[in-house]
Amino acid sequence: MESDDWRPLPDRVRRVWMINALIQSMAILAGCAVAAVVCRMMDWWQIWQPAIIAIAAAYAVLQLAFQPLQTKYAYAFNRFAIGDREFRIRKGWLFRSSVTVPFNRIQHVDTRQNPVLRRFGLTAVTVHTAVDEHTIDALDDAEAERVVKLITQRVAESKEDL
Amino acid sequence: MAGEPQWRRLHPAGLIVALAKSAKALAGLIVAIGMIVMGRMSSDGPNGSGMAPMLIGIALAIVVMLVLVTPIVQWLTTRYALTDRELIWESGLFFRNRRTMSYDRIHAINSVSPWYLQPFGVVGLTISAGGSSESDITLDAVDAAVQLELESLRAKAGAANDSNTFDTQASEPSEHIKPVRDMQSEHAPVFTASPRDILLYALSDIAFLASALVIWGFWNRISDVLPGWLVRRTEDTVLGLFAQGALAIAMFALFCVIVMLMVSLVSAFLRFYGFAIWRRGDDLVISRGLITKQVTTLPVSRIQSVEIRRNVLRRLLHLCTVRVGLSVVAGAGDDDDDDDDGNAQSASVLLPVIGSKRVYDVMAKVLPEWDLAPVRTHRTGRGLGRYYLAAPLVALLASLMALGVVLLRTRTQWHPPLPLAVAAALATLAMLWWMATRALKWRTEGFALLDGSHRIEATGAEQLTLVTLVTHRSRVQSFTRSTTAWREPHGVESVNMPLFVAVGTSAVGFHAMHRADANRLEEWMTSEAG
Numbered sequence: 001m002e003s004d005d006w007r008p009l010p011d012r013v014r015r016v017w018m019i020n021a022l023i024q025s026m027a028i029l030a031g032c033a034v035a036a037v038v039c040r041m042m043d044w045w046q047i048w049q050p051a052i053i054a055i056a057a058a059y060a061v062l063q064l065a066f067q068p069l070q071t072k073y074a075y076a077f078n079r080f081a082i083g084d085r086e087f088r089i090r091k092g093w094l095f096r097s098s099v100t101v102p103f104n105r106i107q108h109v110d111t112r113q114n115p116v117l118r119r120f121g122l123t124a125v126t127v128h129t130a131v132d133e134h135t136i137d138a139l140d141d142a143e144a145e146r147v148v149k150l151i152t153q154r155v156a157e158s159k160e161d162l
Numbered sequence: 163m164a165g166e167p168q169w170r171r172l173h174p175a176g177l178i179v180a181l182a183k184s185a186k187a188l189a190g191l192i193v194a195i196g197m198i199v200m201g202r203m204s205s206d207g208p209n210g211s212g213m214a215p216m217l218i219g220i221a222l223a224i225v226v227m228l229v230l231v232t233p234i235v236q237w238l239t240t241r242y243a244l245t246d247r248e249l250i251w252e253s254g255l256f257f258r259n260r261r262t263m264s265y266d267r268i269h270a271i272n273s274v275s276p277w278y279l280q281p282f283g284v285v286g287l288t289i290s291a292g293g294s295s296e297s298d299i300t301l302d303a304v305d306a307a308v309q310l311e312l313e314s315l316r317a318k319a320g321a322a323n324d325s326n327t328f329d330t331q332a333s334e335p336s337e338h339i340k341p342v343r344d345m346q347s348e349h350a351p352v353f354t355a356s357p358r359d360i361l362l363y364a365l366s367d368i369a370f371l372a373s374a375l376v377i378w379g380f381w382n383r384i385s386d387v388l389p390g391w392l393v394r395r396t397e398d399t400v401l402g403l404f405a406q407g408a409l410a411i412a413m414f415a416l417f418c419v420i421v422m423l424m425v426s427l428v429s430a431f432l433r434f435y436g437f438a439i440w441r442r443g444d445d446l447v448i449s450r451g452l453i454t455k456q457v458t459t460l461p462v463s464r465i466q467s468v469e470i471r472r473n474v475l476r477r478l479l480h481l482c483t484v485r486v487g488l489s490v491v492a493g494a495g496d497d498d499d500d501d502d503d504g505n506a507q508s509a510s511v512l513l514p515v516i517g518s519k520r521v522y523d524v525m526a527k528v529l530p531e532w533d534l535a536p537v538r539t540h541r542t543g544r545g546l547g548r549y550y551l552a553a554p555l556v557a558l559l560a561s562l563m564a565l566g567v568v569l570l571r572t573r574t575q576w577h578p579p580l581p582l583a584v585a586a587a588l589a590t591l592a593m594l595w596w597m598a599t600r601a602l603k604w605r606t607e608g609f610a611l612l613d614g615s616h617r618i619e620a621t622g623a624e625q626l627t628l629v630t631l632v633t634h635r636s637r638v639q640s641f642t643r644s645t646t647a648w649r650e651p652h653g654v655e656s657v658n659m660p661l662f663v664a665v666g667t668s669a670v671g672f673h674a675m676h677r678a679d680a681n682r683l684e685e686w687m688t689s690e691a692g
Contacts, residue, residue, distance in 0.1 A: 085688055086688050093647060094646065094647050095644070095646055095647075096644065096645050096646065096647070096650065097642060097643065097644040097645075098642070098643050099640055099641070099642045099643075100640065100641040100642075100643075100684060100687070100688060101639070101640045101641075102687070102688050104636075105638075105639050105640065129639035129640055129660075129662075130489075130639055130662040131639050131660045131661070131662055131663075131668070132639060132640060132660050134640065
């Protein structure tokens with residue numbers, strides 16, 4: 001597969017990842033706050049409870065602090081390709097992986113759009129085989145529709161393997 | 163226009179099954195209600211307020227409703243029909259469930275004949291279509307003839323659709339659908355497991371060590387209901403043995419091993435006594451079981467992979483086990499629902515134990531379509547030992563250092579607590595285990611592309627069990643290659659290929675291989691059928 005067949009994700013996905021990370025960190029911190037209040041009210045405040053809550057809160061804060069770097073890194077190495085016979089996804093630099101799924105293994109294709117993706121006009125596309133699934137994290141809505149149609153067409157045209 | 167299907171009810175003996183299942187499932191609740199009532203009565207004392215009889219009445223009413231009414235209602239509202247094209251099943255009073263399964267989608271039909279249903283000529287059937295067991299249809303009690311009827315209809319549907327069986331010259335399906343007992347008298351099975359085979363299977367099954375956990379779990383359960391003095395006396399007796407010296411501990415350990423072997427032996431005979439395989443056209447019919455007879459009908463075309471497995475003990479005895487990979491959990495639940503996983507594994511066992519020299523000859527009779535033969539595989543880990551062993555070696559050294567520190571500290575004034583010393587020792591053993599399993603993978607991982615490259619034979623290890631797996635390219639669902647920034651310049655990758663297998667080894671994986679081998683495998687996997 002030629003290297004220029006690999007297609008990047010839309011630039012806006014970086015903002016989506018940042019917002020998702022922010023929401024996740026806020027949720028963890030809120031959970032920590034609630035846990036702290038409940039523990040104090042029930043007089044369950046020795047050593048372990050503050051330690052665990054502090055670790056969870058620190059994780060959430062560090063996760064958020066490093067998110068811009070993670071986003072830059074993930075965006076730079078997240079690619080997909082639609083060939084004549086197979087569909088491919090590539091991720092990561094430090095820990096790299098690439099998945100190849102022949103069209104004649106694809107059972108169906110899903111799209112998913114949570115509120116954050118919808119706000120930025122993006123859609124996630126997931127292909128399902130009989131045992132696993134693989135996702136393109138975000139595409140423009142129109143591009144996602146084209147990709148789904150293309151994959152579905154290639155699946156229909158593919159020959160059944162023996 | 164199709165008429166209304168001819169509905170049938172489950173056999174009345176199914177009420178026994180339903181009531182037994184209900185009572186067993188609710189045993190814990192019944193005991194809890196009983197204990198609450200007794201506790202209330204004892205706290206009220208002889209001058210109680212008279213609430214006790216009312217409490218007993220309410221508790222009895224709840225028990226009767228749960229144990230009796232629910233299974234009776236379920237039996238009354240369950241019905242099934244065998245139409246020309248499909249099996250239809252309905253159940254439920256307030257929430258009606260209806261499931262339809264076309265005959266050509268049936269992957270396996272499993273029948274179970276517990277001892278209490280055998281006098282009625284009744285069996286429990288589980289009909290599976292590929293995928294998870296949630297889509298199965300279970301008929302708890304039907305006449306044994308219904309299984310034959312289903313198999314005939316399935317075979318006709320398969321012949322009509324010109325399904326993708328290996329044998330395209332199948333005869334008329336109705337000719338070879340016969341009851342198992344008729345087959346037993348008319349045809350010799352292609353394989354039978356003798357009691358000696360089952361004994362060897364039980365004695366060489368390393369999983370017998372897991373029975374120690376079963377015994378421990380059983381003791382924990384019953385110690386809650388046994389009198390306290392009995393539990394204390396038993397525990398004191400056991401602990402007292404440890405104080406009597408090494409010989410007493412060794413004898414006790416030997417006694418425990420003998421008990422575990424007996425448990426393994428009994429379990430193996432219950433599952434595999436009378437194990438026999440017949441070829442019936444395109445089906446494999448596997449019969450097994452001592453008290454509960456199980457008959458599984460497997461279309462050969464639904465077999466996704468064949469595995470030959472050799473654990474440490476079986477390698478020493480030149481024995482192996484053959485399992486098939488199925489896309490469906492083709493084992494009907496026995497009386498004990500907790501044993502469903504064990505039943506699924508048992509249902510995928512083709513040859514419980516067989517000599518390594520005989521296995522290919524026997525498989526040529528059982529599955530001639532697969533054309534299994536000894537093959538020399540290309541060893542993918544050659545020259546890559548450091549990628550397999552570096553991490554466990556570092557971990558082992560770290561754990562040995564930690565253990566050394568703990569042991570040295572026992573000589574000084576600071577004595578580490580016992581749990582810390584035990585944890586350090588266990589960690590060292592765990593790292594040794596990891597090292598051993600990785601070393602075995604390094605020596606055994608490999609593959610060979612077979613005849614026209616539609617099939618692959620992969621060798622490797624799961625824990626300390628050697629596995630040789632043969633499967634078709636079409637069963638491989640995707641191809642994942644992984645590496646790291648520091649491995650990639652050396653052209654070293656790991657590969658994982660998930661298989662469409664629900665029971666059995668579900669993926670072919672290689673921990674480390676050269677890029678050229680990974681490219682070759684990927685090209686094989688993505689090339690089109692000829």
